Amino acid sequence: MIKYSMIVMGLVASIWSCSSSSEKRMNPEIALPFYSDVNFTPEWIEAGDAKYDSIHTIKNFSFVNQKGDTITNETFDGKIYVTNFFFTICPNVCPRMTKNLKKIQAEFASDESVKILSHTVMPWVDSVGRLAEYAQLNDIDVNQWQLVTGDKSSLYDMARNAYFADEGFGKTVTTDEDFLHTENIMLIDANRRIRGVYNGTLPLEMKRMIEDIYTLKKE
Structure with a gap:
């Protein structure tokens, strides 16, 4: 008893x-945590908390999109956006991520406050023209979804130090020994802070992301 x-x-x-x-x-x-380190440790921090001002923020950037237009952090000022890293000749993971991100594109097709940003990790392959072809093949709306290329060191620096996106995934690719790829998709709030991390290969994770985006829109 x-x-x-x-x-x-x-x-x-x-x-x-x-x-x-x-x-x-x-x-x-x-309602949603903040992520400020490579371990993606969630922290719930209120606006009046002493740690609030030290929350990790995405730094300034400048890349070129599938139309040849310059895309900077100012493009996303005041916007919620989801971001990932991919390459157009990726045979398995990237197509699944793109397919899942299209759920975000469809859900927020008429919402100017929500955007998508995909960075290539193979800028030596993914030229503006290649990105344009990829966008056309996947029905990507340039008004909502930016595919960007640029200087490799700048792209990799953003991946590793701004978005903490380096899992060592894709090391079997031999095109470049310093290859980077991740299946994570990050959710960034209107103040350029990481608020969610999702496995981009899983459709169920897109459902969770959509719910989290609606939560962010209420902040």
């Missing part, structure tokens, strides 16, 4: 803990 009571008490405590955590997440001021 005593053992049974202890089990019941443990279950009650567990349910209370989950409920408390859920209530914290539902607080509109801290």
Whole structure:
């Protein structure tokens, strides 16, 4: 009987803990966590917290999109955007990521406050013309979704130091020994802070991302 009571008490405590955590997440001021390190450790930080001003922020950048237009951080000022890293000749993971990102494009097709930014990790292959072909083949809307190329060192610096996107994935590609790729897709808020990380190969993760974008839009 005593053992049974202890089990019941443990279950009650567990349910209370989950409920408390859920209530914290539902607080509109801290509904989504912030991510400021390579481990993607979630932190719920309120606006008045001493750590708020030190939250990791995406630095300035400048690349060229599939139309040959210069795309900078100012392009996304005041916007929520999702971002990933890919290359057009990727045979497996990238096509799945692109297909899943099209769910985001479709969901927010008429919403100017939500954008998509995809960086190539093979700029020596993915010219503006190649990106334009890829965009056409995948029905990518340039008004909503930017495919960008540029200087390799700048792209890789953004990947590793701004978005923490380096899992060592894709090392079998022999085109370049310093190859970078990741299946993560990051959600960036209107203040250029990372608010979500998702496995871009899983359709279910896109559903979660869509829900999180709607949460961000309420902030």
